[in-house]
Amino acid sequence: MFLRKTRAATTTAADAEIETEITPETAVDDTVATPDFEMDEEPTVFLRKKDLVDRAVERSGLKKRDVKPAIEAALAVLGESIEAGEGLNLPPFGKVKVVKRKELDRGSVLIARIRRSEQAEKTDHDMPLAEAAE
Numbered sequence: 001m002f003l004r005k006t007r008a009a010t011t012t013a014a015d016a017e018i019e020t021e022i023t024p025e026t027a028v029d030d031t032v033a034t035p036d037f038e039m040d041e042e043p044t045v046f047l048r049k050k051d052l053v054d055r056a057v058e059r060s061g062l063k064k065r066d067v068k069p070a071i072e073a074a075l076a077v078l079g080e081s082i083e084a085g086e087g088l089n090l091p092p093f094g095k096v097k098v099v100k101r102k103e104l105d106r107g108s109v110l111i112a113r114i115r116r117s118e119q120a121e122k123t124d125h126d127m128p129l130a131e132a133a134e
Contacts, residue, residue: 049075082110092119 088096094116
């Protein structure tokens, strides 16, 4: 149950705030429904560029000297796209859309929404990313 403070409808100068129960009849559009999923405040583990390169080397079977420049170039392009206000559609990663941006002295804070399909969530993680060049 949600409780909301409202002002009592009185004509006295000492109007008092009272708590009222929100029912379907008294609910207004500004009430916020609780999502049916839980969101962590902050991830406990971060994937760093070095780890990304190492995992891509392991999956692709390519040499690190070949994988690292490609990943660095891809990350640069992704950063430039986000900075330009473009959304990203990168299966199986998902669709990324920046929904809020705040400029600070040392950079920008971006709030993004990532939408993943059921197929992307069920992707086999042991499957190689690409065939190794012969």
